[in-house]
Amino acid sequence: MPQLYDQFHDSDHIPPRRTRAPGSGYPMTPSPGGRRPKRRRRRAPVLPVLLSLAVIAGAAAILLTALRPSAKASDAAPETPPPASDALTASAPPATATPAPTPNNQRDIPIPDWIEQDLLPVNQWSRPGDPLPQVNGVVIHYVGNPGTTAEQNRSYFKNLAETHETYASSHFLIGIDGKIIQCVPLSEIAYCSTVRNADTIAIECCHPDAEGKFTEETMASLVKLVNWLIDTYDLRREDIIRHYDVAGKECPIYYVRNPDAWESFLDELTFPSP
Numbered sequence: 001m002p003q004l005y006d007q008f009h010d011s012d013h014i015p016p017r018r019t020r021a022p023g024s025g026y027p028m029t030p031s032p033g034g035r036r037p038k039r040r041r042r043r044a045p046v047l048p049v050l051l052s053l054a055v056i057a058g059a060a061a062i063l064l065t066a067l068r069p070s071a072k073a074s075d076a077a078p079e080t081p082p083p084a085s086d087a088l089t090a091s092a093p094p095a096t097a098t099p100a101p102t103p104n105n106q107r108d109i110p111i112p113d114w115i116e117q118d119l120l121p122v123n124q125w126s127r128p129g130d131p132l133p134q135v136n137g138v139v140i141h142y143v144g145n146p147g148t149t150a151e152q153n154r155s156y157f158k159n160l161a162e163t164h165e166t167y168a169s170s171h172f173l174i175g176i177d178g179k180i181i182q183c184v185p186l187s188e189i190a191y192c193s194t195v196r197n198a199d200t201i202a203i204e205c206c207h208p209d210a211e212g213k214f215t216e217e218t219m220a221s222l223v224k225l226v227n228w229l230i231d232t233y234d235l236r237r238e239d240i241i242r243h244y245d246v247a248g249k250e251c252p253i254y255y256v257r258n259p260d261a262w263e264s265f266l267d268e269l270t271f272p273s274p
């Protein structure tokens with residue numbers, strides 16, 4: 001420090017010249033006082049600059065040495081593409097592991113023995129054979145033909161293949177006596193609930209008169225069947241609906257005109273706890 005201090009104060013010219021940019025008149029205004037101070041001035045900055053350069057060079061060398069291993073690693077990377085590509089391939093399955101939700105109706109569901117299976121022959125009018133991969137609900141209907149039996153309604157569906165009267169069917173029919181007949185496999189759609197054919201199970205219930213109220217036997221079987229479907233497909237209360245809720249049709253008529261009776265039916269069902 002004392003040396004630097006002395007050098008700066010050797011000449012009066014030093015402070016203003018140091019503020020100038022190099023070459024901005026420094027050689028043009030040599031001090032007439034002699035060359036010694038000039039030499040001192042020139043030599044004085046050179047030493048510290050050289051020292052600084054040496055220090056910087058040393059530091060750079062140390063830095064380069066420290067960085068060399070990583071530089072080697074990065075240099076080596078292009079020489080070993082197979083491991084890199086293998087690693088990418090290995091990590092590919094987890095990256096693309098975003099499978100679509102599995103439909104809930106693509107397994108073989110055993111039918112309980114309290115259901116009589118009497119499947120319709122495949123035909124375009126009542127059993128098209130189209131798959132029903134996902135079941136999101138159950139739609140309840142009434143047959144609209146008072147006093148008819150489950151068997152008679154099944155025959156009606158079957159005969160549509162000949163009569164071509166309309167497109168109609170349901171997965172299940174429940175008779176006035178509580179008998180349950182399955183007409184269409186759970187894995188296939190039925191023609192019963194218009195826009196919800198594609199994701200629901202349809203149940204048609206017989207009724208003794210035009211009022212459309214189900215008998216106790218019919219209602220008991222309906223509760224049993226729907227509870228089984230709730231359990232099979234993990235359904236919620238809002239998934240159990242009337243044909244009316246799908247298309248506004250007055251079906252099942254008694255439970256459209258008497259919403260309390262519909263709610264009472266829903267209250268009898270057993271849903272999984274949330």
Ligand SMILES: [Zn+2]
Nearest residue numbers: 141142243251
């Ligand atoms: Zn209906």
